[in-house]
Amino acid sequence: MKSATQNTIHYFPTRARLNPKDSAVAFIIRMAKVVRQWSDRASQRRRLSCMTPRELNDIGITAEQAWNEAAKPFWQTCWR
Numbered sequence: 006m007k008s009a010t011q012n013t014i015h016y017f018p019t020r021a022r023l024n025p026k027d028s029a030v031a032f033i034i035r036m037a038k039v040v041r042q043w044s045d046r047a048s049q050r051r052r053l054s055c056m057t058p059r060e061l062n063d064i065g066i067t068a069e070q071a072w073n074e075a076a077k078p079f080w081q082t083c084w085r
Contacts, residue, residue, distance in 0.1 A: 047079035 054075035056064075061071050 043079045046082075050075045050077065050079070 053071050056071060058068060061068055066074075
């Protein structure tokens, strides 16, 4: 017969079980994702700044909106 403690499922690892290498790898993966987002955002803003008025009209924004978005630094999200 199993005891009550044997039937307990632990969903979250305790601090003692966390491997420092795993957290370092997770940090590197997160940073790589952030750098990729920054790169994509910078590229999109460069392309936006080169669009013609007709292309801007096709996507439904004005030249002023495009300029404002393109002028933002790559680390800034578009919701600010």
